[in-house]
Amino acid sequence: MTLGFAGMTTLLLALKATPLPDQSFLDPTRIETEQGSVLSEWTLRGVRSEQVPIDQIPIQLQQATLAVEDARFYQHHAVSPRSMFRALLVDAKSGHVVEGGSTITQQLVKNLFLSQERTITRKVREGLLSLQLELHESKQDILTQYLNTIYYGHGAYGVGAASRLYFGKPVSELSLAESAMLAGLPKGPSIYSPLLHPEAAKDRQRLVLNRMVQVGALTQEQADAAFTQPLHYHTAQDPTASAPYFTHTALEEAKDHFHISSDELYRGGIRITTTLDPVLQQAAEHAVVSTLPKGSSIQAALVAIDPQTGAIKAMVGGKDYATSPYNRAFAERQPGSTFKAILYTAALQHGWTPAEQVNSELTTFLYDKSKLYTVHDYGEFYAHRPLTMREALARSDNVYAVTANLDVGPQTVIDQARKMGVTTPLQPYPALALGVFPTSPLQMATVYATLANGGYRIVPHTVDEVRSSFTGSVQQFGTEKDKTRVIPEAVAFQMTDLMKSVLGPGGTGYKIHQYMHGPAAAKTGTTDTDAWMVGYTPKLVCAVWVGYDSNHPLSLDEEHLAGPIWAKFMGTAQQRLPSDWYRPPLGLxxxxxxxxxxxxxxxxxxxxxxxxxxxxxxxxxxxxxxxxxxxxxxxxxxxxxxxxxxxx
Structure with missing residues (x-):
């Protein structure tokens, strides 16, 4: 027994003498724009918390947290055998893990110093570091750090961020009812979120209030009154990050392309330099919000790419990340007539010229020897005369497109699409020409980039560089080796020149030309459920999609929403990135x-x-x-x- 006491004393002295590890939240993973401004500071689970002094945190929120998380916090020494034994009994009775048995000190240690893996080694380290933390810091300091670090859901870390997210006020102004609601969230932020699951959140609030009664922090009357008090939730945007659709894409790309593990991101010390242009991102977000009708569930996506490098300069994946984090820039939808840019690129390389004419009238085609396919133009409007390729593009004539498709061969068109960046399934049917096979806005932006840069296939990306302060390594995205010529320069120029007419008089995009500050090449696209516009200047390519997640048919007005979004954004881009227009290559x-x-x-x-x-x-x-x-x-x-x- 004497040896055991001596061993424990030696261990405690050693822990007291040993400095604590660096706290990961002091050196987070930082995601920056191309100019170096901070988009977000990340751990594996989100952004840094807002630091609030303990004297600004209501005593009732402190009591509620202690009651539900660690009622004997001020009595135990880092580890509570009683809590661990109780948790084992509850878990055994339920047949699965219900309670973890960790003290507040242990939970703080996991957040500051350890990964979230469940191993015996990590559990031993957790216990030792918990003892060490209590030897180095007071209970009050530990509780302060805990309340400023713990995750409360929807990207909010710490009571300060959580109070502003859920109730739109400083934490010092929280009522007892609001404090009890917040105190119940760390056990399961997604399960008990009052924004997503209000009934489960109220049940959790009742449990917290009852625990406060049990530990003597409240009377039953006070608890009942707090439970019946109406709560008014704030609907502010999720504080996860600026440009959240882009930022989350960049985080995943850093993990996949640069082989940064989740544990490395969690521990911090990583600097991720992205390709984002904040001015263009703001213009993209404004174009979407100002164009889509208020109160409608219609959605939009916008992707803007530097055609020379593939760097994604702006990305919007939906109207509101807080309510719908699904990134529609990657959603596969029918591209409609925007696919014709691929078709005519193939045609120009297989015997067609801009002067090729096709009669614009209701036409039934015979293909595969015995099959018939009748082509209709939008609204049954036909020119009833032969059209050139320029006119067909400007008017988006479907008869011309299907004629070209069948003449050069659908498989030839598919091969061209693959070269230019389409990876989704395509079938060699006559309707291929009309964009009936789904693809994503990001893929269509990649396709048009090959035309914008003179014929090179680029690799779109959101991350330019990753630096690690721990290893000193610097990884950069290699753009030159990822560029492959897939189209002759002359053909790329021909297509660019032809698509200028889409924005000219008589073109399907003419109504939006007032937003522009110079020439651009573009193509509109419309299906029953999808509206598109994709186009470019020499320095920027932009693809816009508008539609419903449910594939609900678009109204006549909704069919024309993609164009204004594209033009508003590209008008700003022309001022942000001025450039001379293309010059024809030698030989044309x-x-x-x-x-x-x-x-x-x-x-x-x-x-x-x-x-x-x-x-x-x-x-x-x-x-x-x-x-x-x-x-x-x-x-x-x-x-x-x-x-x-x-x-x-």
């Missing part, structure tokens, strides 16, 4: 044609379009309807031989 031939005949225009042609052709593919004949005078741009200058000699 610029021609002015009459779209009615698809022949070279003359001075008498009232309507013309300017297109670019690869060598040998441009029209050679002048307009047969207006062939009286050849315009200057088509006249061949007869230069004297001596000028050719001296000025060549």
């Amino acid at each position: 031939e610029k021609r002015v044609i009459d779209p009615v005949t698809a022949e070279l225009a003359t001075k008498n042609c009232s309507t013309t379009e300017t297109d670019y052709f690869t060598p040998g593919t441009a029209p050679k004949e002048f307009c047969s309807l207006h062939a009286e005078q050849v315009p200057e741009e088509h006249q061949v200058e007869k230069t004297p031989w001596w000028k050719k000699w001296f000025w060549r």
Whole structure:
């Protein structure tokens, strides 16, 4: 017995002499924007807590916490054998883990120094560190740290953040009823959340109040009065982080791409430099909120990418992360006519030119020798004349698209889609041309980036660099090796030039051109349940989707919501990232044609379009309807031989 006493004394002296480990919450994992401003500071379970002095925490909240979590906190020394024995009896009676038996000191140690793994080794360390903590700090300091560290749900750590989240007030102003509600949350923040499960939360509040009566902190009358007091919950946005959809994506990417373990993120000391541009992110969020109708359950997603590097500059995954954290930037929905950018990219590489004409009228196609497919244009509006590719893109003509699809071959189009970034399932059907096979806004942004950067497939990403203060390692995202040419530069330019017409007079995006501050290439897309707009400038690609999570059909007004969101955002982006417009690559031939005949225009042609052709593919004949005078741009200058000699 003497040896045991001597051994315990030696252990306690050693623990007293040994400094406590660094506290992880003092050096959190930090997620930063590309400019270095802090988006969020994370542990594995969320952001840092708001620190509140103990004299600002109501005594009733302290008593409620002690009553339900550790009634003998001021009597035991770090570990409570009585609580552990009681927990074992309750767990055995229930057949599963109901109570953990941990004291407040043990819970604090787990939050400050240890991972959440359940092993005997960790439990032993927990006990020793708990003893050490009580040797180094007073009970009052431990309770203060506990109340400022424990998780209360919805991203709120500590009573300060929890009070503002749930009740919209400083913790010092909490009532007994509110204090009892908060004190019941740490046992199961998601189970007892009053925002998600109000009945379970009230049951938990009753249990807390009853425990306060049992330990003598309240009378039964006070407990009953507090239980019947109405509670008014605050509906402020979840304080998880700025740009929450983006931030959570970046956190997962850091774990997957840079092989950062959850334990490393939890312990802190990690600096994650993201690709986010705060100005563009704010513009994206504003565009979504200001455009979607108030009170509607309709949702939206927006993804903006640097086409040169694949860096995601802005991301919105829904209207409100607090009520719906599901990131719709990754949701697979029918892209509609935005898929035509892929189709015509394939067509231009397989014999089609901008001057190719297809008659716009209700058409039934024969395919696979015996199958029939009838194509309808939106609203049954047909031009009832041959259209060029530029006109077909601007009007979003479906007959032209299906004709091109069947001519070059659906499998060829699928192969092109794969090269440009579509990874979702596609089938070689005529309707492939109309975007009936679901894909995500992020994939469509990747597709259009190959056109915006001159033909290179990029890898979209949210994290540029990860630094560890513990190991000193620095990991960076390698952009150059991840760029692969998949489209000829000339074809990328042709598509860019053709899609400028979507925002021009007669184009499906013309109504939103007032938001823009310069040229852009884009394509609209509409299905019964999805509205899209995807487009770009030389420095930024943006994909927008609007629809219902339930696939509820869109109304006529809702079908046109994606365009304004896209244009409001891209108008800001043009001011934020000014750039010169594209120049045609060497070798392309610029021609002015009459779209009615698809022949070279003359001075008498009232309507013309300017297109670019690869060598040998441009029209050679002048307009047969207006062939009286050849315009200057088509006249061949007869230069004297001596000028050719001296000025060549």
